[in-house]
Amino acid sequence: MKYAQLVMGPAGSGKSTYCSVMHNHCLSTGRTLRMVNLDPACEVFNYPAVVDVRDLISVNDVQEDEELILGPNGALVFCMEYLVQNLDWLHDELDEGEDDYFVIDCPGQIELYSHLPVMRQIVDALKSWDFNVCSVFLIDTNFVLEAEKFISGALTALSAMVAIETPAINVLTKMDLLSERNKQLVDEFLETDTRSIVDQDETVWNSKHRRLTRTIAQVLEDYSIVKFVPLNCEDEESIDQLLLTIDTTIQYGEDLEVKDHYPEELDPEQLDHI
Ligand SMILES: Nc1nc2c(ncn2[C@@H]2O[C@H](COP(=O)(O)OP(=O)(O)OP(=O)(O)O)[C@@H](O)[C@H]2O)c(=O)[nH]1
Ligand SMILES: [Mg+2]
Structure with missing residues (x-):
């Protein structure tokens, strides 16, 4: 098996930063991640990429x-469609x-x-190449602090x-970036249920559409379809926690973990020797 996190989310949500x-986190813990830039519009990123889609096609090439005659959005879609027509290129470059x-x-x-x-x-191509894929969908935390933004963010994540x-x-x-007060609000929201954020918020939009937001929140809650994990990039523990959640989701390192756990949980075989 091979493993991949597909880092997605609205423009500016923090994908490249993530x-x-x-x-960097994995570098410091001695673990190797192979980084891929699949954004044909990006100009800079702060990680060493083993694959860069701009070697195949970039928005600049297309716009020139x-x-x-395509604008930036059309050019990006053109690039991604070109990539899909050239998935062999991607497979060769991944060289997994x-x-x-x-x-x-x-x-x-x-x-997209x-x-x-x-x-x-x-995604289908990655699966056919024996990848376990996890979508990591990023949302700016400010999006969950107001009912209408929360609903919009959650539904965007859900449609993806x-x-x-x-x-x-x-x-x-x-x-x-959150103030202490807002941090508390987000914590409450994560600990309780989706409806709490909708009930607490007293914006004009919410008072007008409370029934709608409540119903949508209830559906999200009932099916547990959209769950959120907070990430504070400056806190190694927070990064580690998220990585562990993702690893578990794609079943990465299951053999490794079994071995790791034996010393603490007392391996039955070791017990025999005592
Ligand atoms: N303080 C803080 N700023 C962040 C964080 N994540 C991203 N940013 C900032 O948000 C802006 C957008 O971040 P990017 O990582 O470029 O976002 P992106 O999703 O890759 O954006 P596009 O590729 O344009 O869609 C940058 O100015 C980042 O420095 C974070 O966790 N904390
Ligand atoms: Mg980016």
């Missing part, structure tokens, strides 16, 4: 092509070996996740989950 944080673990930084255009087939096609059909983890990013 990738470099994960990379006078015959195509047994147990390799990839973290894939994706573009931020939300239509909701109704265009490209991300789904990439439905369209892509992989196990998914929804991550709340930029926790370090």
